[in-house]
Amino acid sequence: MTHPAHTPASLPATRSKTTFPAAGTTGRARRARVEPMAVRPLRDGRYAVETAGGTYVVDPDAHTCTCPDHQLRGARCKHRRRVALEVTAGLVPPPGKRTAVCAVCGGRTFVPTAFSGPALCPRHDHRVGALVRDRETGDRLVVVGAAGERADRVETAEGRLVADYPTNADYGSHEPVFWVVYLDSLGRDGDVRRYAFPASRLQRIDSEGATHPDAGPTPTDGAASPTTA
Known part of the structure; x- marks a missing residue:
């Protein structure tokens, strides 16, 4: 069995607004899930969150957001919650990583920000001892x-x-x-x-x-x- 060479595909630079199931949540947790938002990772480890009311910047390391809810109330706003949801779901890279394409299948994967070699997704990577x-x-x-x-x-x-x-x-x-x-x-x-x-x-x-x-x-x-x- 052989695998032909794959040419990695280009990844989209932007994403459309999406939602998550409400999952029985209320308040800010519910709004973070059901309101359409688009999360885009920035080069410095922060995330831009686009909503119907505007675009805000979330810094997971500093636990901050530029939205009024966080700035005025110090709340864990829906934007911070949405970033955490998308990172957990694997939709955006976690802090310190960036999106790359797998050199074998062309699928999306995450690598350290400073990584410069050919990338592999978990399916095609091989750990030492395997x-x-x-x-x-x-x-x-x-x-x-x-x-x-x-x-x-x-x-x-x-x-x-x-x-x-x-x-x-x-x-x-x-x-x-x-x-x-x-x-x-x-x-x-x-x-x-x-x-x-x-x-x-x-x-x-x-x-x-x-x-x-x-x-x-x-x-x-x-x-x-x-x-x-």
Whole structure:
């Protein structure tokens, strides 16, 4: 099974006003849910909240809003509540993060504001210690690290780019690279060599993400090619 390369789509710069179900709430909590609002993250960690009555700026870290309800009464206004609702629902990035597109599927994801590498959504990201399968060979592997760079920029121990290997031709050259070791190599004596794979070539074996076995030597770069031939 292979995944063709995807070209990440552009994300919309603005959002339409939306609502949440009332969910049995009253007062400001209800107004935060049922009144049409559009929340837009700003570059400095604050949020602009557009309503029928105007646009206000919410600062979650300072617990403030520029609306009269907060400025005059010190209340936890509907705008602050709405920002919290949208962050919790994953509709806008939390403070300290920004919206990005997944390098594999082009879907929306959130990354730290200063992040500069190719992004991955939770579905296609691989945490260290996760048990995965090579889509090309069916071999079981353990993730031991992330290169933080694209397949067309990461070199193997042979001096070749990961994207240049024929077995990686069906995977995007823009995809982030992960370092893995073969599961059946962990019980052997000596160094365990790491291999490099584009993100979408690695398939999760289970939704829990099996952990790295405790036994076995510490992985090293080794001298062999970090990709399968």
